[in-house]
Amino acid sequence: MLRSKTTFSALMLITTCLSGFANAQAAPEITQIELGQAGIARYTMTAEANGNLISFTVPEAASSDVLASLVVRDPAGGVVDLQTDTPGSAAAALRETAFSKGVPQDTEQLLSALRGEIVTVTTATSSITGQVMGLRHFIAVEDGEGVNRAAVIVLSGTGVVEIVLTPGVRVGFSPQIAEKLADALNAGQVTRATRQFDLMLEADSARDVDLSYVTEAAAWKNSWRLLLDEGRLQGWATFENVSGADWDDVEMTLTTGSPVAFDRDLIDPRFVSRSKDDSAKPQPIQVKASSAGIGLLSMHSGRAHSVGRAQDSGPASGSASAGDALDSSGILRYSLPDAVDLKDGRTANLMYLDVSIEPEIRGLYRPSKRQGTILMAASITSDQALASGLVSVQDENGFVGDAPFLGMQAGQSTLLPFAAVTGSDIQTVEDRGIRLTTVVHQAGKLTLDFEDTRTTTYSGALPDMADLFTVEHPVGFGELDSTNGEAEQANGIYRITAPVMDGSGMVSLVETNRFQKRVRLGAGDFGSVLADIESGRITVNDNLRAAFDQASALKVKVETARRLEDAAKARYKSLGEEQKRLLENLKGVTQEALRTRYLEALDKTETEIAKSFDDMDQIKAEYQAFEAKLWAIFSDM
Numbered sequence: 001m002l003r004s005k006t007t008f009s010a011l012m013l014i015t016t017c018l019s020g021f022a023n024a025q026a027a028p029e030i031t032q033i034e035l036g037q038a039g040i041a042r043y044t045m046t047a048e049a050n051g052n053l054i055s056f057t058v059p060e061a062a063s064s065d066v067l068a069s070l071v072v073r074d075p076a077g078g079v080v081d082l083q084t085d086t087p088g089s090a091a092a093a094l095r096e097t098a099f100s101k102g103v104p105q106d107t108e109q110l111l112s113a114l115r116g117e118i119v120t121v122t123t124a125t126s127s128i129t130g131q132v133m134g135l136r137h138f139i140a141v142e143d144g145e146g147v148n149r150a151a152v153i154v155l156s157g158t159g160v161v162e163i164v165l166t167p168g169v170r171v172g173f174s175p176q177i178a179e180k181l182a183d184a185l186n187a188g189q190v191t192r193a194t195r196q197f198d199l200m201l202e203a204d205s206a207r208d209v210d211l212s213y214v215t216e217a218a219a220w221k222n223s224w225r226l227l228l229d230e231g232r233l234q235g236w237a238t239f240e241n242v243s244g245a246d247w248d249d250v251e252m253t254l255t256t257g258s259p260v261a262f263d264r265d266l267i268d269p270r271f272v273s274r275s276k277d278d279s280a281k282p283q284p285i286q287v288k289a290s291s292a293g294i295g296l297l298s299m300h301s302g303r304a305h306s307v308g309r310a311q312d313s314g315p316a317s318g319s320a321s322a323g324d325a326l327d328s329s330g331i332l333r334y335s336l337p338d339a340v341d342l343k344d345g346r347t348a349n350l351m352y353l354d355v356s357i358e359p360e361i362r363g364l365y366r367p368s369k370r371q372g373t374i375l376m377a378a379s380i381t382s383d384q385a386l387a388s389g390l391v392s393v394q395d396e397n398g399f400v401g402d403a404p405f406l407g408m409q410a411g412q413s414t415l416l417p418f419a420a421v422t423g424s425d426i427q428t429v430e431d432r433g434i435r436l437t438t439v440v441h442q443a444g445k446l447t448l449d450f451e452d453t454r455t456t457t458y459s460g461a462l463p464d465m466a467d468l469f470t471v472e473h474p475v476g477f478g479e480l481d482s483t484n485g486e487a488e489q490a491n492g493i494y495r496i497t498a499p500v501m502d503g504s505g506m507v508s509l510v511e512t513n514r515f516q517k518r519v520r521l522g523a524g525d526f527g528s529v530l531a532d533i534e535s536g537r538i539t540v541n542d543n544l545r546a547a548f549d550q551a552s553a554l555k556v557k558v559e560t561a562r563r564l565e566d567a568a569k570a571r572y573k574s575l576g577e578e579q580k581r582l583l584e585n586l587k588g589v590t591q592e593a594l595r596t597r598y599l600e601a602l603d604k605t606e607t608e609i610a611k612s613f614d615d616m617d618q619i620k621a622e623y624q625a626f627e628a629k630l631w632a633i634f635s636d637m
Contacts, residue, residue, distance in 0.1 A: 028056050028211060034253045034333075035239055037387075040261050041217030044210055052080070052204040056211065057194045059244065063087075065215035066197060067266040073210040076203030084197045087268055097180045107165055111135060111152045120172035121152060121163050128163055130156035140164075193244065195267075214261070218242050220254055222389035224405060226378060226416065228359055229396040233380060235334070235353035235387070240346075247342040254352060256387045256407075257331035332385050332407075355382065362468035362497065363505055364417050365426050365458060374424035374462065377470070378403070381413040393418040415470070415495075426460040436533070436540045439547075441634035445520050448529065450538075452478065452513040459506040469505025470497045478513030521631060530555060547633050554629050561622050568616040575609045 028047035035041045047054045058066055063084070072079050098117060104110040111119070112135055120129045133153040140149045151164045163169075201209070220239040227234070237254050241247060334352050342348050357380050364377040378393060388407035393400050393416065401418030408414050432454045440447040458471045469485075472493040480487060485498030485507055496507045519526040530552050532538040533545075540548060582602045589595045 028054065030247060030250055031210075032212075032251045032253070033247070034255055035217060035220050036255045036257070036259070037219050037222070038258045038261065039216060039219045040214060040259065042212055042214045044212040047209045047211065048206075049074075049201070049209045050204075050206050052201045054199045054201065054209060054211070055196055056199070057196045058213075058215075060193060060195050062213075062215040063195045063267040064264050066213045068264045069214040071212050072199065072201075073212075074201055074203065074207070075209075076201075076205050076207050078202050080200035080202055082197055082199050084195060084267075098177065099181060103181070103185060107169060107171060108135060108150050110171060111165075114173060114177070117173060117177065119154070121154060122170040122172070123163060123166070124168060126163075128154055128156055128161050130154035130161065133160070136162065216263075222254075222256075222387050224386075224389050224391040226359065226380070226391050226393045226403070226418075227395075228361070228378065228393065228400070231356060231358055233353075233355050233357050233382070233386075234351050235389075236349055237334075237336075237352050238347065238349045241342045241344050241348075244344055246344050247340060249339045249341060252336040252340045252350075254334040254336070255331055259331070332387050334387075353386075355384070357382065360468060361465050362415075362470050363421065363424075363462040363466040363500070364415060364470045364472070365460075365507075366472045367426075367428065367458070368472075368474045368493075374421040374426060374460065375417040376401070376419040376421060376463065376466065377415045377417040379413060379415050379468075381411075382408065383410055385410045391416055391418070421463055424460060426458055429457045429459075431455045434532075434538050436529075436538050436544060439544065439634055441631065444631060445518055446526065446634060448517045448519065450515050450517060452515065453481075454478070454511045454513075455508065456511070457506065457508040459504065461503055462500050462505045464503065466500055466505070468497050469500050469507060470495060471507040473507075473509060478511045481510045481512045483507070483509040521634075527555065550633050554633070557622075561619055565616060565619045568612055568619055572609065572612040572616060575605055575612060579605045579609065 028045035030043060031046045032044035033041060045056060047056070067082075070082065098113045098115075101113065104113055111132055114132050115134060116131060118129065118131055120127060122128075131154065133155050136151045136153060138149055138151070139146045141147075149164055149166075151162045154161045154163060199211070218240045220237050223236045223238065225234040225236065226232075239254075336350060336352050340348065340350070359378040359380050362377055362379060364375040365373075366375070386405075386408055389405055391403040391405045393403055403416035403418040405414070405416060432452070435451045435453065436448055437451055438449040454477055456473065458473075462469060472495050475489065475492050475494055480489070480494055483494075483496050485496045487497075487509070488495050494509065496509055498505065498507050517525075517529075519529060529538065530548060533540060533548050534552065579602065582598055582605060586595065586598045586602065589598055
């Protein structure tokens with residue numbers, strides 16, 4: 001297949017070679033790379049196989065990724081196995097030595113590991129050679145303070161010696177132990193740059209075999225060029241070859257998204273410690289008495305469980321194809337139109353997308369972000385999905401600004417604000433009014449429906465290049481009832497767009513907040529509603545206006561009657577107290593003339609009490625009549 005090729009000095013993450021048992025074969029070539037923005041790449045090699053063995057090399061760091069993700073596509077058959085050299089490891093090197101628990105990190109750990117070995121311990125005053133018996137920890141008093149110390153116990157030719165381990169103590173041991181410790185220290189270090197894998201296949205005919213695997217890679221970066229004068233949007237990809245090898249004639253696919261990927265260690269040997277089995281030790285026989293009093297052996301009856309293959313359940317249902325899975329996960333894929341050559345250590349910047357668009361230039365005002373500032377913005381629409389990236393906006397005169405771009409799906413549109421208009425001044429006028437629309441009366445209570453309406457107008461002068469004026473008005477007051485332009489709602493804003501006329505832009509929108517309120521007739525909250533209607537703070541229609549005017553007049557009468565009733569009650573109470581006082585005083589009066597005056601005063605008080613009681617009944621009747629008329633006003637609503 002012939003392919004056109006764009007040559008750059010630079011990226012391949014693997015080097016490959018091919019060998020066979022009987023036939024010399026060419027090394028597999030990197031033919032395809034899928035490079036992601038999440039630092040993950042998928043590499044595909046094509047091997048011209050002449051037998052059943054393909055050998056290839058990869059960077060040592062990618063060895064585990066090959067074992068975890070290698071996919072082989074052989075049209076002639078399947079895979080027998082994949083093999084490679086087992087790397088050395090510190091755990092394997094230490095297994096049969098005194099350091100099986102790990103490489104010692106200090107002198108105490110070293111001597112503890114060398115229990116039973118012959119060592120030479122040298123201090124500032126002596127040198128002792130003998131067999132390590134163990135360590136003892138204690139607290140020594142030095143300069144009046146307690147200090148944690150350790151002492152090694154050595155069996156020497158003259159007896160048991162205890163040597164305190166102070167700074168400067170040296171420990172010597174045999175060359176055999178030193179060699180094993182050095183091997184263990186060096187075993188975990190990777191010294192080679194690449195690793196060879198040998199892939200054994202079933203077929204041995206001549207054919208092309210594709211090998212692919214997923215590994216870590218330098219993420220590609222995206223950027224855009226928006227050419228206003230040409231009406232074009234160009235996507236540019238920047239990627240690096242930091243693999244240590246060259247790419248040659250590679251088909252490149254760029255992907256977006258954030259797939260979940262793990263760093264797996266499959267190449268190094270893993271040793272798992274086992275629990276100690278004590279079943280070989282003698283076990284006491286447990287005896288318990290049965291209901292008949294006969295001793296029975298208590299044993300566990302075991303049942304054999306075979307380990308075999310699970311029953312074949314058939315192919316999994318509902319599995320998505322590879323392409324469907326990529327689409328459903330939100331990953332975008334861009335295939336570069338030309339094959340790529342990229343030398344190791346070089347960076348490439350390629351244009352991967354060039355589409356024709358019709359950008360609309362508009363003045364953009366965001367009252368919640370930058371008060372009074374107009375931004376110049378380009379509105380673009382694309383019939384294909386676009387990845388996120390910074391947009392460099394340019395026109396016939398040069399660079400005009402950068403615009404952040406979060407990406408979008410096919411068929412969507414987006415705004416790209418790229419510059420602030422200097423000296424801009426947006427005037428904002430807000431008019432608000434509350435209207436009472438309906439009243440429902442039930443059991444002496446009114447349910448009132450209100451509409452709180454806010455009209456907001458934004459206006460100002462715009463640059464000549466702006467054909468439209470867009471305001472991103474914050475959502476939250478109420479529903480959008482009307483506007484003088486096109487409206488859309490997204491991300492907590494109403495985006496209103498209207499045409500620019502003679503260099504001036506104006507956007508007006510009406511929002512309404514509808515709510516209910518329940519009040520009791522004659523109560524204070526009802527009086528507040530009447531006061532707001534009378535003052536004009538709340539508007540009503542003509543029918544409701546007449547009803548509330550009547551209600552207001554009756555409310556005055558009701559309140560007057562209430563005040564009279566309260567005064568009559570107070571007078572009635574006062575007369576009762578006066579009557580009680582006169583009766584008490586009358587008991588102690590013996591002079592006839594004075595007694596006569598008390599009796600006359602008492603008679604007058606009793607007359608006034610009777611009249612006050614009659615007044616209260618009359619006032620209460622009037623109050624109830626006024627309240628009934630007040631209820632009747634709203635009873636038919």
